[in-house]
Amino acid sequence: MQRFVLIGGGIAAHRAALELGSRMPGAVISLLSEEAGLPYDRPPLSKEILLGRKDAPDVLLKGAAGYADSGIRHLPGGRVSAIDRRRRRVRAADGRSFSYDALLIATGSRPRRLPEAVCGDAEILYLRTLRDALRLREGLQEGRHVAIIGGGFIGLEVAAAAIGRGCRVTVLEAGERILARGMPVPVSEWIHRLHRNRGVEIRLSAKLARVRQEREGFRLSGPGWEVPADLVVAGIGVEPNVELAMAAGLAVDDGLVVDAQCRTSDPHIFGAGEVTSRPVRIGGRRRIESWKASAEQGAAAAAVMTGAEAVCDDVPWLWSDQFDCNIQLVGFPDLASRYEVLGRPEQAAWTLVGLDEGATVVGGIAINRGRDASLLKRAVRDGVELSAMASRIPA
Amino acid sequence: MSRRAQSRMGEEMAESAGTWHAVGAAEEIGPGEMAAREVAGVQIALYNVGGALFATDSVCTHAYALLSDGWLDDDVVECPLHGGQFSVRTGKALSDPAEQDLRTYPVRIVEGQVEILLPA
Numbered sequence: 001m002q003r004f005v006l007i008g009g010g011i012a013a014h015r016a017a018l019e020l021g022s023r024m025p026g027a028v029i030s031l032l033s034e035e036a037g038l039p040y041d042r043p044p045l046s047k048e049i050l051l052g053r054k055d056a057p058d059v060l061l062k063g064a065a066g067y068a069d070s071g072i073r074h075l076p077g078g079r080v081s082a083i084d085r086r087r088r089r090v091r092a093a094d095g096r097s098f099s100y101d102a103l104l105i106a107t108g109s110r111p112r113r114l115p116e117a118v119c120g121d122a123e124i125l126y127l128r129t130l131r132d133a134l135r136l137r138e139g140l141q142e143g144r145h146v147a148i149i150g151g152g153f154i155g156l157e158v159a160a161a162a163i164g165r166g167c168r169v170t171v172l173e174a175g176e177r178i179l180a181r182g183m184p185v186p187v188s189e190w191i192h193r194l195h196r197n198r199g200v201e202i203r204l205s206a207k208l209a210r211v212r213q214e215r216e217g218f219r220l221s222g223p224g225w226e227v228p229a230d231l232v233v234a235g236i237g238v239e240p241n242v243e244l245a246m247a248a249g250l251a252v253d254d255g256l257v258v259d260a261q262c263r264t265s266d267p268h269i270f271g272a273g274e275v276t277s278r279p280v281r282i283g284g285r286r287r288i289e290s291w292k293a294s295a296e297q298g299a300a301a302a303a304v305m306t307g308a309e310a311v312c313d314d315v316p317w318l319w320s321d322q323f324d325c326n327i328q329l330v331g332f333p334d335l336a337s338r339y340e341v342l343g344r345p346e347q348a349a350w351t352l353v354g355l356d357e358g359a360t361v362v363g364g365i366a367i368n369r370g371r372d373a374s375l376l377k378r379a380v381r382d383g384v385e386l387s388a389m390a391s392r393i394p395a
Numbered sequence: 396m397s398r399r400a401q402s403r404m405g406e407e408m409a410e411s412a413g414t415w416h417a418v419g420a421a422e423e424i425g426p427g428e429m430a431a432r433e434v435a436g437v438q439i440a441l442y443n444v445g446g447a448l449f450a451t452d453s454v455c456t457h458a459y460a461l462l463s464d465g466w467l468d469d470d471v472v473e474c475p476l477h478g479g480q481f482s483v484r485t486g487k488a489l490s491d492p493a494e495q496d497l498r499t500y501p502v503r504i505v506e507g508q509v510e511i512l513l514p515a
Contacts, residue, residue: 371464371465
């Protein structure tokens with residue numbers, strides 16, 4: 001009988017578990033998750049959960065409640081302490097061990113923490129888990145001043161939600177613009193204006209030196225500036241949870257190294273989700289932080305684990321909802337050598353298309369133009385030129 | 396009972412369970428195109444797949460967005476907001492993050508006019 005062990009509790013592990021259950025009825029499938037409770041969906045955490053439009057039961061992943069019926073043994077609230085590759089066995093911190101024919105590492109990532117030299121023991125909030133989100137929501141009370149460290153997607157989504165809950169919001173970005181990682185300048189600038197118009201104060205080049213927590217609140221400071229706050233949230237990137245894989249001697253380079261079939265350097269061990277560094281269509285390898293990419297990679301990994309063929313080379317794609325705006329990033333716009341604008345930025349519906357040295361579409365960002373995002377996905381996948389794409393778009 | 400009688404009876408039953416609504420000329424929607432219609436307060440998306448017309452709810456089952464603003468590839472419609480995909484023939488949710496199927500409606504063409512059957 002086939003024994004599958006999956007380590008993780010996010011969309012990649014969940015999707016892999018369901019896929020294994022449907023492909024191999026009767027197999028022993030053990031899903032070892034560190035968090036308590038059933039796997040849930042993360043995108044709503046920084047949006048609907050913070051806004052109070054959804055609660056914990058609303059974000060459970062579909063099929064999670066029916067694990068037993070799908071032949072999946074879910075073991076939540078336990079940490080895996082080691083992988084014994086020679087014996088093909090995973091050991092949990094509580095002493096139990098699980099033998100496998102195929103193992104999936106889908107341990108995801110964790111928020112990068114502020115260095116202790118900066119924040120000491122000040123109570124900084126981070127956003128990764130459902131618990132984090134519920135705790136943060138409690139803190140987002142009307143009239144409070146929220147300082148957000150980091151002008152990336154998470155920070156900006158928290159900013160939008162905090163404004164929605166009546167808070168005063170200051171975003172502190174160390175770089176010269178928000179969304180500097182992965183977003184072209186015109187998009188950074190457009191989203192900057194969006195936030196400013198909705199009441200968010202954004203401070204650029206604000207290098208944080210100190211966060212002090214005093215009786216009456218927080219005090220954040222850097223060279224030449226100081227900001228008081230009632231609540232401090234940090235969104236300064238993530239770090240892949242690769243420790244287990246490293247300790248087991250698997251190849252790790254930034255993330256857990258996998259090929260397009262989700263194989264690691266051990267033929268019995270596979271990887272999926274944000275923890276992995278995977279080959280991508282353009283530009284070598286990447287760690288992709290995207291719900292959709294993780295879901296698809298999880299399903300592909302499961303197929304390969306059962307001996308079936310599957311390749312995971314879809315075009316990376318992610319979305320962010322901020323205020324009433326839908327922002328979709330497709331492909332590799334950061335690798336473009338030039339850009340073309342479709343639509344009208346001043347009317348809040350436009351698309352920035354990234355092109356290579358020729359005119360081939362390598363990616364883009366669609367803002368409130370979802371149809372363009374669909375088109376971009378296909379254009380990047382098929383490597384078409386802008387003219388072929390633009391002919392299908394109404395101006 | 397003959398097959399024809401059965402099918403006629405089925406049609407009559409279907410009709411008695413709802414009302415056919417005219418939603419414009421069939422020629423307005425070319426092959427590969429889709430269109431938005433509002434019928435008795437319901438937002439409907441109409442699709443032309445290689446000459447055959449289909450109708451579904453236009454509001455995505457995942458989050459509020461109109462599928463008629465999305466992308467139609469053969470018989471699959473993709474939501475403009477988060478990329479969930481549905482079969483326009485069956486309403487079946489085909490890809491993440493769509494989980495719940497879409498409601499479909501019978502369509503017929505009467506003298507060049509498209510009609511949709513809305514349940515009572």
